Amino acid sequence: MPEGAGPAAAGCFVQSGTRVLVLTYDKFKARRTWFTVPVDRRLYQSVATHEVAHALASCNFRIPAPSIQAKEYIAFVAMFATMSDSHRRKILEAFPGEGFEDESRMSAIVYMFDPPRFGVEAYRHYLRPENGPAFLRAILSGSALVD
DSSP: OOGGGOTTOSEEEEGGGTEEEEOOHHHHHTTOEETTEEOOHHHHHHHHHHHHHHHHHHTTOSSSSOOHHHHHHHHHHHHHHHSOHHHHHHHHHHSOOOOOSSGGGOOHHHHHHOHHHHHHHHHHHHHSTTSHHHHHHHHHHTSSSOO
């Protein structure tokens, strides 16, 4: 992983080179758990999904510098939406909550201090009928989660 990714990173998207980087499976498996769930190949796929979602979103933002919370919201929603039901259920159980009440609660500071909690709460926020795909479109257009 690049230096800026941090020691807990299992993958990253390098926008300047348009590259997705993911730990090898053996290095990922050596961590034993991710989001409190034992590592297996299906969970490893979720890491890759998260990073590919970053790459896809970067091609679709209509603003030049989206916020970190905008980028992470999209990547976490894609990751949880495509994750196996059993993994998603275990992770949601491990991180109890109701989801972010509103956009003002989704700050860069919240993400940086606890990325897994941010991801779970973002996914729960997305699941509310009033949010869903419309909120994703608002993020991509630059009318939501801007600094």
